[in-house]
Each structure stands twice: as C-alpha cells, then as structure tokens.
Amino acid sequence: MPMPTEERVSQLVAELVERRGFDLEGVSISAAGTAHAKVKVTVDSDEAAPLDVVAKLSSEISETLDEAGDFGETPYLLEVTTPGIDRPLTELRHWRRAQGRKVKVTLRTGVTSPQEKGKPRFEARVGAATEEQVALVLGGKRNPHRVTVPLADIEFAVVQVEFSPPGAAELELAGGVAPGRPQPGAEAVDTGASPDDDDDDEADEVTEEAVSDSPTEGIVE
Numbered sequence: 001m002p003m004p005t006e007e008r009v010s011q012l013v014a015e016l017v018e019r020r021g022f023d024l025e026g027v028s029i030s031a032a033g034t035a036h037a038k039v040k041v042t043v044d045s046d047e048a049a050p051l052d053v054v055a056k057l058s059s060e061i062s063e064t065l066d067e068a069g070d071f072g073e074t075p076y077l078l079e080v081t082t083p084g085i086d087r088p089l090t091e092l093r094h095w096r097r098a099q100g101r102k103v104k105v106t107l108r109t110g111v112t113s114p115q116e117k118g119k120p121r122f123e124a125r126v127g128a129a130t131e132e133q134v135a136l137v138l139g140g141k142r143n144p145h146r147v148t149v150p151l152a153d154i155e156f157a158v159v160q161v162e163f164s165p166p167g168a169a170e171l172e173l174a175g176g177v178a179p180g181r182p183q184p185g186a187e188a189v190d191t192g193a194s195p196d197d198d199d200d201d202e203a204d205e206v207t208e209e210a211v212s213d214s215p216t217e218g219i220v221e
Contacts, residue, residue: 003029003037004070012068013061017043023093025083036075040067042083046097047180049082049206081207089157095129096161100167100177101184102126102166105149106156114138114147125184126175131201137174142169146174193196 002061004012022043029040038194041061043049058080061181065071065078079149089095089103115122115138125144127135133150165175165185177183200220 002076002077005029005069008070009065010042011041012064012070013041016057016060016064017041017198020053021045022049022057025087036077037071038077038079040079040081042081044083044093044097046093046178048182051206054080054082054206081206085159085161087158089159092116092129092131092151095126095151096128096135097178099128099180100126100174100181101155101172102160102162103136104160105154107149107153108155111153114149123160125170125174135174137170139170141170144170144173 006029007090009029010024010027012025013027020043022045024108025042025044026040027042028040030040043054043057056217058078061080061128089098102123102125104121109120111120112118113120113122114136122138123140124136124138126136127146129135129151130154134154135146135148137144137146139145162185165183171177171184
C-alpha cells in the first residue's frame with residue numbers, strides 16, 4: 001500500500017494542530033529504511049511550546065493517523081517538533097515571532113541595501129513587522145540605528161544563534177523581544193552551547209517522538 005502524501009497528512013492533522021493553539025509549519029515524510037517511514041510534523045506558536053503540550057499533540061496526531069489508516073500495515077515513526085532556529089523567515093508570523101532576534105538577511109538582486117557599505121547580505125536585529133515591511137536595527141551594539149525594509153525586497157532571512165546579550169539601545173530600537181520568546185543570547189546559557197558546537201541550529205527546537213504499541217508507529221533504529 002502506498003504511503004499517504006504530505007498534503008494528505010497535513011489535511012488530517014491541521015485541525016488538531018490549530019485546536020492546540022499552534023500553526024502547522026510543515027509535514028515531511030521520508031523513508032527511514034526499506035520497512036518503515038518517518039513522519040515529521042512541524043508546529044509553532046507565539047509563545048514557547050511546553051514539552052508536555054507538544055507530547056499531548058503528538059499523541060492526538062498519532063491516534064488520528066492510525067484511525068485514518070492511510071499507512072495501512074506500513075510502520076512509521078511520528079515526530080512532532082517545533083522549528084529549529086535555522087528555519088527561514090518566510091511568513092509575517094515568523095518575522096513577528098523573531099522580533100528582538102538577530103537575523104542574517106539576503107536581499108533580492110538589484111535591491112538597494114540599507115547597509116552602510118551597500119552589501120546585499122548583512123546581519124540585523126528584527127524590529128516590528130507589518131504586511132509590507134519590517135524594521136531592522138543595524139550597527140550592532142556600537143552604532144545601532146533603525147531602518148525599514150520592504151518584505152518583498154528580502155530573498156532570504158534566518159535567525160542567528162547569539163552567545164551574548166544585545167546592547168540595551170539596540171534592543172530598545174527593535175522594540176524588545178516578542179512576548180513568550182527566549183531572550184537573545186539565552187542559547188548559550190540554556191544549552192551549555194559554545195561557538196564550536198555542531199548543533200547550534202537546534203537550540204530552540206522542542207521535539208516529541210510518539211512511541212506506542214501501535215503496529216504503525218514507534219519504530220526507532
């Protein structure tokens with residue numbers, strides 16, 4: 001029996017995810033070997049997701065997938081997770097949740113850069129965002145100043161891991177950190193991370209893997 005598509009799984013779990021107060025950021029299905037597959041459901045919310053809430057959501061999604069029966073007798077491992085810090089900012093909600101965080105921005109070709117040397121790639125701290133534009137604080141701790149950039153001018157942006165708190169003036173210009181989100185620089189304190197760590201991009205991620213007696217899940221190698 002063929003496995004369901006990612007679109008099909010998204011349709012099955014979307015209501016559960018929304019009911020728990022999360023946004024469904026994506027579903028991926030990959031073969032974890034010849035005998036079983038891995039189903040990864042990525043969710044996010046305005047506030048940091050408690051592990052127990054993610055665990056409850058994981059159980060509910062597991063039950064829903066089993067009841068639907070789309071996987072048939074094919075065993076799979078269900079993983080419900082929040083985005084890692086390396087998730088690109090592609091939606092307005094991503095920008096709003098990243099307020100106060102440092103990001104690396106890549107502008108579209110031909111766009112005039114607000115950066116002092118006119119570079120199309122630069123780091124900035126995220127300020128308030130609207131449907132059309134986002135405020136960015138340039139200059140770091142030494143010379144913080146705020147500019148406004150149309151979202152349509154940004155080709156790619158991703159949050160950066162920080163190992164020290166931002167300057168007070170820099171953070172004030174950004175409007176502070178989004179409510180419920182970790183303070184910049186908290187990664188190193190919370191995880192014991194250092195600049196040499198290999199898994200820095202997972203600092204903000206919360207993951208729950210569903211394991212049960214169901215014949216269609218809980219396979220871990």
